[in-house]
Amino acid sequence: MSDPSDSDYVYDEASGEWITAGEAAAKSAAAGRVEVRDAVGNLLADGDSVALVKDLKVKGAGQTLKRGVVIRSIRLTGDDQEIDCRYEGIKGLVLRAEFVRKL
Numbered sequence: 568m569s570d571p572s573d574s575d576y577v578y579d580e581a582s583g584e585w586i587t588a589g590e591a592a593a594k595s596a597a598a599g600r601v602e603v604r605d606a607v608g609n610l611l612a613d614g615d616s617v618a619l620v621k622d623l624k625v626k627g628a629g630q631t632l633k634r635g636v637v638i639r640s641i642r643l644t645g646d647d648q649e650i651d652c653r654y655e656g657i658k659g660l661v662l663r664a665e666f667v668r669k670l
Contacts, residue, residue, distance in 0.1 A: 579591065604647075604664060616670045630656070638653075638654060640653070
């Protein structure tokens with residue numbers, strides 16, 4: 568017996584074509600995912616370790632994070648340019664992906 572999603576077709580408005588329900592589900596799952604890339608184009612994921620590529624002044628904390636500082640266990644925020652991370656003495660640190668490099 569064949570998979571029902573292979574025999575059902577849905578109209579894809581973006582392409583203007585009829586596609587199988589399985590393809591439509593895969594497209595919608597891929598559309599919900601945000602790709603976050605670091606300063607050199609590497610794809611970042613939750614739990615990665617990154618290093619800063621330039622000195623950054625942290626607003627509200629009164630300190631500067633120096634180039635080369637390693638930040639461990641990052642979390643993606645759903646924005647393609649922001650990552651959430653922790654660093655000693657700084658709570659709620661959000662960095663832009665353009666200022667980090669994946670290790």
